[in-house]
Amino acid sequence: MTAITNQPVLPAVEPPSWWERQTDLIMRRPFNEWTFTHINRLMPTVTVARGAVSRPLPFRPLPLDLTYYFDGADRTMDDLHRRTHTTAFVVLHRGRIVHEAYPGWFASARTRMQLWSVSKSITSLLVGIALADGAIGNLKDRVIDYLPDFRGTAYDGPTLADLLDMCSGVGDTEVWDINSPIRRFERAVLNGGDVTEIIKAAQRTCEPGDRFNYSTFDNQMLGWVLEAATGRPLASYCSDRLWGPIGAERDAYYGLTRSHPRTAVGSGTFNATARDLARVGQLMVDDGVVGDRRIVPADWVRRSRGSDLPQVAVGALGDAEPAHYGYANQWWTLGESAFHAFTGIGVHGQFLFVDPGAEVVIVKCSAWPTEEDHARDRETITAMRRIADHFA
Numbered sequence: 001m002t003a004i005t006n007q008p009v010l011p012a013v014e015p016p017s018w019w020e021r022q023t024d025l026i027m028r029r030p031f032n033e034w035t036f037t038h039i040n041r042l043m044p045t046v047t048v049a050r051g052a053v054s055r056p057l058p059f060r061p062l063p064l065d066l067t068y069y070f071d072g073a074d075r076t077m078d079d080l081h082r083r084t085h086t087t088a089f090v091v092l093h094r095g096r097i098v099h100e101a102y103p104g105w106f107a108s109a110r111t112r113m114q115l116w117s118v119s120k121s122i123t124s125l126l127v128g129i130a131l132a133d134g135a136i137g138n139l140k141d142r143v144i145d146y147l148p149d150f151r152g153t154a155y156d157g158p159t160l161a162d163l164l165d166m167c168s169g170v171g172d173t174e175v176w177d178i179n180s181p182i183r184r185f186e187r188a189v190l191n192g193g194d195v196t197e198i199i200k201a202a203q204r205t206c207e208p209g210d211r212f213n214y215s216t217f218d219n220q221m222l223g224w225v226l227e228a229a230t231g232r233p234l235a236s237y238c239s240d241r242l243w244g245p246i247g248a249e250r251d252a253y254y255g256l257t258r259s260h261p262r263t264a265v266g267s268g269t270f271n272a273t274a275r276d277l278a279r280v281g282q283l284m285v286d287d288g289v290v291g292d293r294r295i296v297p298a299d300w301v302r303r304s305r306g307s308d309l310p311q312v313a314v315g316a317l318g319d320a321e322p323a324h325y326g327y328a329n330q331w332w333t334l335g336e337s338a339f340h341a342f343t344g345i346g347v348h349g350q351f352l353f354v355d356p357g358a359e360v361v362i363v364k365c366s367a368w369p370t371e372e373d374h375a376r377d378r379e380t381i382t383a384m385r386r387i388a389d390h391f392a
Contacts, residue, residue, distance in 0.1 A: 027348070029085070033104055033106060033367045036365070037104070038106070040255075040271070045253040045271075047239075048235045048253055048270075049239040049243065050243055051247065053247065054248065056247075058097065059096070060097065062098045070383070075383075077383070080380070084349060085368055086101070086349075087105075087106075087366055088102050089274070089363070090274045090275055090278045090361075095282055095359075098391075104365070110250065110273060112252065112253065113277075113365040114350075116269075117219075117345060117350070118270065118345065118350050119219075119268050120267055120268070120344070121280075121344035123223050123226070124304065125280070125300075126234070126238055128297055128301075129241045129295070129296060129297075130230055133230075135229040139164070140160075141160055142156075143163065146224075147221070147225060149196075153202070154171075155168070155221060158209075162218075165212070165309060165312050165329065166214050166215055166330075167311060168208055168213075168218050170202050172205050172213065181202060182216055189255070189269075191258060195265075202217055216268060219268075220265070223265075234254065235253070246283055248276040249273060250272070274365055278361050281361030283301075284301055285354060285360075300329075303328065305331075306335070314326035330344075331343065340355075341356075341385070341388065342354055345377075347368075348366060349367070349368040350366060355392070358391050
């Protein structure tokens, strides 16, 4: 294993104070239904501006009188929303809204939803665009080619390709224990603290490319690489190259770190309406094209549908991840049985499900009681596959 020198080590951390643990409270039910629709009331933000012209989504609602079989019983869509705390639910088929519901107390078609790690899939699209632009040279480029301040840390060595597939070799299983690295990162973002130093202190646990390890830090690094490569803030680049071109109805926004210099948390604070997120999914169904304009390279879209790397194949991600997932390009893949379906996922039950074979996009925003819930995840994927099969 490569030795890492001059790597900062954070001092031992005292248990968080009551003030710092407020963030835990606002992420729990029932408070999180409000939290996830009002992040701009809780932290600084930066606008991702829509374009001058919104591209309409045809609206042709159909009754979704389907059942899906889960845990020994046939269940309805109303069961899904109740059992998995759905706040927003939009289904597109062939670019048309065929079903839309907002069971959440504060949700509507105009509400910007906190998408958590679905944000990572947005970052991936921006990397693909920057690669096509020539701002990023090659996926074999090393992280430190763009971020030299990270020389001597665990990120001195991994390539951009390693980060895109969560195979950087940095860190271990991402858990939400009170003093885990991801919790410390979250508290630094919300309460003030140096997020850069927290990432610089992360330890290398294996050689880059050896194994999958889900890491918010990997994606945050990709966002910083984008800013360094393009010379532009993440929100501005996203607005000009993605959000405007897809014809979004409303401005989106990123949350910013509370401490200065403020930086967009590209790994987990993108907020947008469910309809606009569905437009992103439709972009992926249409191989990166909107109308007659190419937004994302076709090979980048296809790279997101699956990978030949054995360590990110469906069922090979390790005991910490559900067996029905693989990973590719900052998306969770679902394999051949779902017509090459793939999905962006955020904690507390956020999904951007894309099934190109069925020409179906499903957005599900939720307010789960905990960050992760494998049973609710399995139920959600079961229901989404049932919907896609119906339209296919």
